[in-house]
Ligand code: HEM
């Protein structure tokens with residue numbers, strides 16, 4: 001599971017002339033969400049795993065966004081920054097991801113809220129955690145769409161090339177994967 | 188609320204040369220979801236409202252998809268069908284929307300399942316209803332992105348045109364709206 005999530009976002013699109021900024025920003029490791037349920041071990045251990053994996057994911061996401069900007073700036077000619085809905089939603093998702101991590105850390109790890117406050121924050125932590133996950137997935141789908149649209153309108157690949165069909169299939173599978181993660185987390 | 192949902196999907200993008208198939212396919216009226224909570228009246232009345240509004244939404248979505256295909260076929264030269272991730276996810280969403288409607292109708296309206304089966308299906312009805320809603324929103328966001336990408340790469344609008352900034356802002360607001368609908372439905 002975690003393998004899929006860390007590795008999938010680093011796969012270049014199977015395009016002959018990929019101009020994708022890599023490693024691209026990715027809050028996809030979010031299914032770290034499920035370590036609470038899938039990992040064996042004591043509660044504090046699983047909590048530390050949940051917190052750390054999300055921490056690594058946050059760093060990767062920030063590094064990814066920075067490298068996307070650098071990729072744009074260092075291209076010749078430079079490519080404009082932040083003109084697309086993909087990039088706007090991507091930035092929004094990463095910002096909320098960072099806020100969620102800080103809120104989770106402060107509430108559940110250190111200094112830790114008092115029991116009753118912790119209990120009333122928990123459902124919101126879960127709600128926002130899953131919401132951010134879903135919009136991370138939506139951002140990634142939009143990234144794939146935008147990349148393909150560029151390649152198709154630029155006639156780099158044809159509309160029905162196996163690259164495009166393959167990427168669309170991956171997109172639909174990613175949706176199925178996201179639905180399973182959410183279902184597993186709430187059931 | 189319902190006003191927003193029925194009207195927003197019919198708004199053309201504020202583009203000088205919109206080539207958008209209109210009315211475009213839209214399961215956005217899905218916040219019909221909330222009529223159970225927001226409408227006054229007896230339970231059977233609200234159930235009928237929930238069922239009918241979703242029925243109308245389903246018909247609109249099917250008409251929309253058909254008109255998108257017709258728009259492609261009747262263009263000169265004809266535009267390819269179903270090459271994009273947007274269209275794949277759009278079709279998938281509409282199919283699941285149709286299945287959800289049939290399953291809801293058969294289980295809760297006519298012939299109606301026995302009480303215990305109905306009770307065990309209900310949480311899945313809610314889960315899939317919200318899931319389909321979220322992926323309808325994701326499809327619409329991808330539609331906006333694809334449309335803008337076409338206009339930008341074709342130099343019809345500039346990357347930072349007010350049309351593009353306006354559409355991106357609408358996209359981010361749509362996300363906020365979707366999050367509110369889901370929160371209202373589960374809280
Ligand atoms: C959830 C993960 C992702 C996030 C948070 C994200 C975020 C971003 C951001 C912030 C930019 C703007 C960089 C700038 O303005 O200089 C960008 C650009 C881009 N990304 Fe992503 N991205 C993600 C996943 C993907 C994926 C999976 C692909 C394609 C396979 C992709 C393709 C692109 C492309 C083609 C651009 C350049 C065009 C543009 O600025 O919209 N991204 N991304």
Ligand code: HEM
Pocket residue numbers: 030033034036037047050051054097098100101102104105106108109122125126127128129130132184185186
């Ligand atoms: C952006 C980062 C984070 C996201 C997206 C996130 C998301 C989630 C989600 C979705 C759940 C529900 C899991 C389930 O029901 O199986 C959860 C549970 C939890 N998270 Fe996080 N989380 C994040 C960061 C943190 C941090 C930094 C802490 C600090 C310790 C933390 C502590 C917890 C705790 C205590 C639970 C409850 C586990 C239980 O007893 O059921 N989270 N988180």
Ligand code: HEM
Pocket residue numbers: 200207208211212213214215252255256257259267268269270271272273274275276277278280281323324326327328329330331332333334
């Ligand atoms: C949730 C609502 C939507 C659904 C279910 C949907 C579905 C579809 C489908 C099935 C097609 C393919 C038609 C064909 O292959 O002949 C299509 C095409 C298209 N749609 Fe949408 N759409 C939705 C919303 C939107 C929105 C809001 C926009 C833009 C503002 C948009 C823009 C486009 C464009 C530009 C095309 C032509 C390119 C392509 O086939 O991908 N759509 N849509």
Ligand code: HEM
Pocket residue numbers: 217220221223224234237238241284285287288289291292293295296309312313314315316317319371372373
């Ligand atoms: C595609 C169509 C449909 C979608 C997306 C959908 C979605 C939903 C959602 C999200 C809820 C939870 C609402 C809340 O918690 O406030 C719900 C409740 C419900 N729906 Fe549907 N629904 C659909 C069609 C139908 C149909 C055709 C019926 C037939 C009568 C139906 C009967 C019900 C019932 C009985 C409830 C439970 C209300 C309650 O007592 O809490 N639904 N639906």
Ligand SMILES: O=C1O[C@H]([C@@H](O)CO)C(O)=C1O
Pocket residue numbers: 234294295296302305306307309
């Ligand atoms: O027909 C119905 O089924 C559900 C519930 O009774 C299932 O337990 C509900 O709210 C109805 O109106």
